[in-house]
Amino acid sequence: MLDRQLLFITGKGGVGKSTVAASLGRAAVAQGKRVLLCEMDAKGALSTLLQTSELSFTPREISPNLSAMTMNTQDALREYVSIFLKTPFVAAIPGLASIFDFVADAAPGVKEVLVVGKLCYEVRKGNYDIVIVDAESTGHIVAQVAAPTTLRNFVPLGPLNEQTLWMTAILEDPQKTGVVVVTTCQEMAVNEALELVEALQTKTKVDTAAIIVNRVPSEIFTKSQEIVFTQLNQVAAKSLFTKKSGSSIDLSLQATGLARARRNLATHHIASLRSGLAELDSINEFLLLPDFSYQPTGSLVAKLSSELEAELS
Amino acid sequence: MTTVAELIQRDGLIVVCGSGGVGKTTVSAALGVLAATQTEKRVLVLTVDPAKRLANALGLSEFGNVEVQITSDLFKTSKTKLRGSLSAAMIDTKASWDDLISRHAPDEATRNSVLQNSLYKNLTERFIHSHDYIAIERLYQAHSSGAYDLIIVDTPPSRNALTVLDAPKRMQDFFSSRLLKLLTANTQWQLLALAAKPFYEIADRLLGKGLLRDVAEFFTLFRTMETGFVERAKKVEALLHDTKTSFAIVTTLEDAPLSEAEFLGLALKERKFSTNLAIANRVIPKELQGQALIKQAQVLNDARQNTELVSELTDLLLKTDPGSGIDEESFSKLLTQTLETIQNYAQATTHISEKQSALLDRVAGFADHFATAPMLESDIADINGLVALGENLNIV
CATH class of the missing domain: 3.40.50.300 (P-loop containing nucleotide triphosphate hydrolases)
Incomplete structure (x- = not known):
């Protein structure tokens, strides 16, 4: 997926979109690429994850070959007006930005086109090998990537309309653009991921590049260990253990049992994700990223990016 | 309590x-x-x-x-x-x-x-x-x-x-915003409509012809419901x-x-x-929070090295499940590994619980x-x- 030029990282809220986006960025840099990371919702999560100061609309190189920016509709409008309409003075008219905001909120696709347009513009300029977008959550991404087409249908004429054509050419080219759907192994997250893949297929011509399952608990026992674990839970084994060691290990068995149950639950949800994807005939990269919560602390982005490097190499 | x-x-x-x-x-x-x-x-x-x-x-x-x-x-x-x-x-x-x-x-x-x-x-x-x-x-x-x-x-x-929390307030603000008044003015006060004219022209250049007018028409319609919406x-x-x-x-x-x-x-x-x-x-x-589990992890650690315990446990478990066809030595090894995994997860659970x-x-x-x-x-x-x-x- 890192061979594409524009990746939208999306998923249900709370699945770790920003972490995955930042980690993909680092993994791409490790492959020798010049990377631009873009945060869509100005929540500041990306700058925290990258351990850098607040980001702005103008990209800033935060480490060699890794630049980052945050999206802002007002700035995108200003840039759009000055680049494409070649009338910079228009943007300076007081009140225009707010009236534009108002209209853009109501009319389908206008805001999204500005935002998506900025991203496509960065792709077209070619200052970066890949633009990785920490995109909006599941509910909005379809509207976002389909925006140029939506707007064309809604406003048949006008300069903004003309601009949408080259954007669509980038967005609908699977060599260039892809959506990466991040999910965790929870029921709701999996459902949303499947709904999103289906919506992308039916409502847009934008390719789904990959499905990434985040926070997958690791396997606990091998098959033969599993049998021994079950045996150890039997009364006779437990009492022999207690007699010989002077202490029960009931709590340890319980703790391990809980971790094992969580793992089995995750496996179950991953299986339904896979079969759901198969039903949709969705052929994408499918990656599992480990859950690090059972491990001592450290930089999550560093751990995930090395995991991704290994997976993607 | x-x-x-x-x-x-x-x-x-x-x-x-x-x-x-x-x-x-x-x-x-x-x-x-x-x-x-x-x-x-x-x-x-x-x-x-x-x-x-x-x-x-x-x-x-x-x-x-x-x-x-x-x-x-x-x-x-x-x-x-x-x-x-x-x-x-x-x-x-x-x-x-x-x-x-x-x-x-x-x-x-x-x-x-x-x-x-x-x-x-x-x-x-x-x-x-x-x-x-x-x-x-x-x-x-x-x-x-x-x-x-x-x-x-x-x-x-x-x-x-x-x-x-802000949603109801925003709903009220929306109806009272000057912008909405300006946008929907054309059918209310012709004078204000004149003032809005340059906006329409610029917006037409930016967005495409008529879009702003369509939006304005919709909001004019929407504004007829202002009283009800705002009161609510x-x-x-x-x-x-x-x-x-x-x-x-x-x-x-x-x-x-x-x-x-x-x-x-x-x-x-x-x-x-x-x-x-x-x-x-x-x-x-x-x-699973606290000292008891921490102590058990230690017990498990000792138990793995306690040959007598491992061998007696091996005998017992092999007797309960004789069909496995596994020899005693391999089973002892498997048992020790399993005990180690259990110890690891006891420790990991303590770790998470401390973080929590x-x-x-x-x-x-x-x-x-x-x-x-x-x-x-x-x-x-x-x-x-x-x-x-x-x-x-x-x-x-």
Whole structure:
């Protein structure tokens, strides 16, 4: 997926979109690429994850070959007006930005086109090998990537309309653009991921590049260990253990049992994700990223990016 | 000691907030079940987007604004029985909007024009954070029906939970904004329309011909409903501030959701809303917190090196399952490995539990009461699960 030029990282809220986006960025840099990371919702999560100061609309190189920016509709409008309409003075008219905001909120696709347009513009300029977008959550991404087409249908004429054509050419080219759907192994997250893949297929011509399952608990026992674990839970084994060691290990068995149950639950949800994807005939990269919560602390982005490097190499 | 059941009894309305993925919907449902089983109250749970199995657990099969009463049949296999009554509904944003328009439109013609306008769908989906407004609006509706003693509303996952609180105010601001007046002026005051003319020209150049005019036309239509909408939003806002209403914040003890919960809790405090209860979900069960488990990890470590123990245990286990065909030496090795894994997970559990309790302190700062819900072995799929979750909510 890192061979594409524009990746939208999306998923249900709370699945770790920003972490995955930042980690993909680092993994791409490790492959020798010049990377631009873009945060869509100005929540500041990306700058925290990258351990850098607040980001702005103008990209800033935060480490060699890794630049980052945050999206802002007002700035995108200003840039759009000055680049494409070649009338910079228009943007300076007081009140225009707010009236534009108002209209853009109501009319389908206008805001999204500005935002998506900025991203496509960065792709077209070619200052970066890949633009990785920490995109909006599941509910909005379809509207976002389909925006140029939506707007064309809604406003048949006008300069903004003309601009949408080259954007669509980038967005609908699977060599260039892809959506990466991040999910965790929870029921709701999996459902949303499947709904999103289906919506992308039916409502847009934008390719789904990959499905990434985040926070997958690791396997606990091998098959033969599993049998021994079950045996150890039997009364006779437990009492022999207690007699010989002077202490029960009931709590340890319980703790391990809980971790094992969580793992089995995750496996179950991953299986339904896979079969759901198969039903949709969705052929994408499918990656599992480990859950690090059972491990001592450290930089999550560093751990995930090395995991991704290994997976993607 | 106060229990969660006692706490939620005091309130007429509970707004449940929190970031996505923390189990907000499940906890809301469990609170509802708890109240309906521990008290004689008539309880309603309003939910936005429940997992299918959770919806089934509540006896809901489809979206709709219909409140479905849960029959005692669903409690057949449960030791705990219904004392009050329990109803649930899944909020349908689109239907709720249509409902609002129908209620506030001055006449049938306006209603139909709005409902059929192509901008309308887009507007209800995105404008003025409509999901948030609808959640609170539905709360108001259910409350004023007088059919319930306790209503629990599960708020939509928002980019920022505060948008829920601000939704009624934003609805009022929207109608009184100068921008709206300016945009819709052309049919009201010709003079103002003249002033707006340059805007239209610029907007036409930017957006394409006529778009702004279409938008203006729609809003002109929309403005005819101003009085109704604004009055309603005021009432809805007043209800949020009412002493009957309290907030519950659900979080997990992980950095990101907790930071959001903390932010929300402090913001609620600033606005003088009462956050009666914070619930930390998926907490390592009580018995696995603390010294006992730490000690056992040590016991396991020693046991692995205790040849006598390993060999006796090997004999016993091989006897129980003679069919495995494995020789004694390999089995001892396998046993030691298994004991090591168990030791590792005992230690890892202690590690998580320590991380969780370090974060726990932060929650005390923003809620009057703080409860934990244990990490469970599986997703909740029936009433029994909800009953158990409710009963396992322990005030810290």
